[in-house]
Amino acid sequence: MVSVLFVCLGNICRSPTAEAVFRKRAAQAGLAVEVDSAGTGAWHLGALPDERAIAAGLARGYDLSAIRARQVVAADYGHFDLLLAMDHDNLETLKSRAPKTLHDRIKLFLSFDPQQSLVVVPDPYYGGDDGFEKVLDLIEAASDGLIVQLRAS
């Protein structure tokens, strides 16, 4: 079984959305996966996802309500086959904390989006509700691209 950790800054907007979207779409595709999410920062430890992320996800059929924010821990680098960062800051933070031998597991999540409309998932925290719709669009596309790649390998 492939294991995937989605990573953003706070683990309350983008990465919990990715966790819920990828979990549902992988299940629909019949792919057995272990899925989790975490933040590089520690501000929101134990918190529910942002209410705007919960609402936007629910409107598309994704349930984020069981997710609680946690920070990436050292054991994650060896445990997960893929650690998928939402933006370059998250990517560089992960690489700076991970052993060099495990750097090939750390990638930008949108590198799996075949459309490649954007390279990073923009942080929606300080913006309006349309930011959360954009996050969902990007995450759905990259999730399906990742599922195709995992099936092929």
Ligand code: 4NP
């Ligand atoms: P996320 O969004 O990284 O997608 O969870 C953010 C959440 C909180 C903060 C920044 C980004 N913050 O500064 O508290």
